Amino acid sequence: MNPLLNKLQPYPFERLRQLFANVTPNPALPPISLGIGEPKHPTPDFIKHALTAGLGALAAYPATAGEQKLRQSFTDWLQTRYALALDPATQVLPVNGSREALFALAQTVVDASATPAPIVVSPNPFYQIYEGAALLAGAETYYVPSRADRNFAVDWDSVPDEVWARAQLVFVCSPGNPTGAVMPLDEWKKLFALSDRHGFVIASDECYSEIYFRDEPPLGGLEAAAKLGREDFKNLIALTSLSKRSNVPGLRSGFVAGDAAIIKKFLLYRTYHGSAMSGAVAAASIAAWGDEQHVVENRAQYRAKFAAVTPLLEPVLDVKLPDASFYLWAGVPAKWNGDDAAFARDLYAQYNVTVLPGSYLARDSGGVNPGRGRIRMALVAGTDECVAAANRIVQFIQSGQ
Known part of the structure; x- marks a missing residue:
């Protein structure tokens, strides 16, 4: 067996299952889960119809690079959303959801034979795929804290020069999971300068980009590069998905875009990896990327x-x-002494509401776990159910238990 598998830690939801293993939740209350970030709003009918209308494509092997019409739907959306003009032939690729692509990109980029050993830089807390992708690519992982006193911005300035010198890949998540923080242009400028100096690739995970609460939509990595005169998107790959934007997590559809030289190598890897997008999924994806009204309505619900x-x-x-x-990224009251797992366990036992302990989404770094004392709540269910959960949480905290 691959010995690197032994370096993987249990996934947060497995740890949550273990936390709740011997707990019997209050049977008088129906369960409400705010634990998993799985969209629950209905999938738009026009996407379902496009999927079934495309079933004839199941009779043929799909191209790994995707058909021209599919790639054009990506670049059309990038033009509409960010005013960016990318080449559909060389600067975009279809992927089977951003999770699959984040993992595969690390396998493409990281040179495990490098001396000293390569480093993958990750925000902390983070989406667990970043860590697994780095470890299975043969790299070490360096965790950069997202600090509460900086509105949960990642503290890139805290990274030592010797880490940047060994870095081959840097994961950025903006808007962030679990904090919801958006990286501003000056932080992108700083990261691009470091990439130019040390040669590392930036993977910008942007799967939450269409769910926002301000008037201005979140700044994207490619958009930031263009604003700074980096039209070739050197060493930058953005990854996005339809799962949250269009409420189709089961479709497993997204795309990557950016540096044409990296896209070329990524296509080579994917050709052998066997990760071509089904023609039926492609048909549904084209329909979804081409419509904004359902996205506006989805955002209004959130x-x-x-x-x-x-x-x-x-x-x-x-x-x-x-x-x-x-997500809501909340600090637990002082009477729990920063024990986010105990808060989640007691809330589940007494009020049958599931939340995810923040420490499960982070790693100890410098003796500190930046997720400790916080919980993540995914407001993915209907409004009535989320309000009911919030009221139970209030009662739980005010009960003094």
């Missing part, structure tokens, strides 16, 4: 939901409306 829930929780939790994404 805005209404967060507007209803956040004020209920603010008096009892250290929480506020995020920049974007569908």
Whole structure:
């Protein structure tokens, strides 16, 4: 067996299952889960119809690079969303969801034979695929804290020069999971300068880009590069997905875009990896990327939901409306002494509400786990259910238990 598999830690939801293993939740209350970031809004009918209309494509092997019409739908969307003009032939590729692509990109980019050993830089807390992708590519992982005193911005300035010198890949998540923070242009400028100096690739995970609460949509990595005169997107790959934008997590559809030289190598890897997108999925994807009205309506649902829930929780939790994404990243009250796992376990036992301990989404770095004492709540269910969960959390905290 691959010995690198032994370096992987249990996934957060497996740790949550273990936490709850001997707990019997209050049977008088129906279960409400805010634990998993799985969109629950209905999939638009026009996407379903496009999928079934494309079933004839199942009779043929799909091209790994995707058909021209599919790639054109990506670049058309990038033009509409970010005013960017990318070449559909060389600067975009279809992927089977951003999770698959994040993992595969690390296998493409990292040179495990490098001396000293390569480093993959990750925000902390983080989406667990970053860590697994780095370890299975043969790299070490360096965790950069997202600091509460900086509105959960990643503290890139804290990374030592010797780490940057060994870095081959840097994961950026903006809007962030779990914090919802959006990286501003000056931070992108700083990261691009470091990439130019040390040669590392930046993977910009942007799967939450279309769920936001401000008037201005979140800045994207490619957009930031263009604003800074980096039209070739050197050493930059952006990854996005339809899962959250269009409520189709089961479609497993997204795309990557950016540096044509990296895209070329990534296509070579994917040709052998066997990760071509089904023609039926491609048909549904083209329809989804080509329509914005359902995205506007989806965003409005989240805005209404967060507007209803956040004020209920603010008096009892250290929480506020995020920049974007569908998570609330909340600090637990002082009486739990920073024990986010105990808070989650007791809440589940007494009020049958599931939240994810923040420490499960982070790693100890410099003796500190930046997720400790916080919980992640995914407001993915309907508004009534999320409000009911918020009211139970308020009762739980005020009960003094």
